[in-house]
Amino acid sequence: MAPEWHLGPVTVEVHGLFVALGVIAAVLVFIAEARRRGAVNDQSIVAVAGALVGGAIGMRLSGWAQHMDLSANPSVIQAWQFGSRSILGGLLGAYVGVHIAKRIGGYRGKTGDLFAPAVALGMAIGRIGCHLTEAPGRPTALPWGVHAPATTPECPACLTGQAMHPSFLYEIAFQLVAFALLLWLRHRITRPGELFVIYVAAYAVFRFLVEFVRANETVWLDLTRPQWFLLPTLLIIGFRLCYGYRHGYYRRAARIEEVPV
Numbered sequence: 001m002a003p004e005w006h007l008g009p010v011t012v013e014v015h016g017l018f019v020a021l022g023v024i025a026a027v028l029v030f031i032a033e034a035r036r037r038g039a040v041n042d043q044s045i046v047a048v049a050g051a052l053v054g055g056a057i058g059m060r061l062s063g064w065a066q067h068m069d070l071s072a073n074p075s076v077i078q079a080w081q082f083g084s085r086s087i088l089g090g091l092l093g094a095y096v097g098v099h100i101a102k103r104i105g106g107y108r109g110k111t112g113d114l115f116a117p118a119v120a121l122g123m124a125i126g127r128i129g130c131h132l133t134e135a136p137g138r139p140t141a142l143p144w145g146v147h148a149p150a151t152t153p154e155c156p157a158c159l160t161g162q163a164m165h166p167s168f169l170y171e172i173a174f175q176l177v178a179f180a181l182l183l184w185l186r187h188r189i190t191r192p193g194e195l196f197v198i199y200v201a202a203y204a205v206f207r208f209l210v211e212f213v214r215a216n217e218t219v220w221l222d223l224t225r226p227q228w229f230l231l232p233t234l235l236i237i238g239f240r241l242c243y244g245y246r247h248g249y250y251r252r253a254a255r256i257e258e259v260p261v
Helices: 014-036 042-061 076-082 087-105 112-133 156-160 167-185 194-210 225-246
Strands: 004-007 010-013 218-220
Touching (some): 004 014, 010 014, 014 112, 042 087, 167 194, 218 225
16 A cells, blocks of 8 residues: 555545656746746647656556566556556656657647756656655665665565665755756757757666666666666667767857856
8 A cells, every 4th residue: 555644634645745746846847947948838838748648658557568478467457557657657658748749739849958857856856755655775784774664565675674775865866966957058058959868868877877776676687677678778868969979069068158047
């Protein structure tokens, strides 16, 4: 059963609360950034709707293809009702949802730069819910290891009282730093879409590395399912960053200069 908070007569599911707060924060940042860029229009609203719908579907169905043996996977209906709620599945679903919405609406402009800082802040808030309700990470002897209640689902280390890596706190810190850096870079990288590319690249690298201390199951060669999902992503995004660097997309960001806010 998902952990809940009881506020008088109202019962609130903790993880869902922080996911909702993260979505609200992301939408507000998106709108603020769209206004700053003069991009508030029907097309941008359609893009947000596509991201929300696609993200919800991607997160719900992310547990469908867990095993290479397709017969071992749940049905689509079972995955929708009881499957895991993967952030990576949600991000992939949101990305696809935006493109479908833009195609339907006939919008050809790039919206990634509007989404990048919004997603970073939304993820930071949403991960608070993960930290409060899920297995924090693998056991550690480091002084900042944390303990979680024995009732935490799928957490053997919680039952034995072991200290664990606060992997979700690592991610909250990463997302907050990414949010600040994206706001700084938005004046220095003006080519459309490049802020989004940089954010995706940074998060892909971070997520691959933090998986080594997450509580996720390893499936092959001591790598987790998210790491196997990320390997081709890292290869593709690496080529994309090299392309951008060779074409000078990031040259201005590499210079220290006074930039008007």
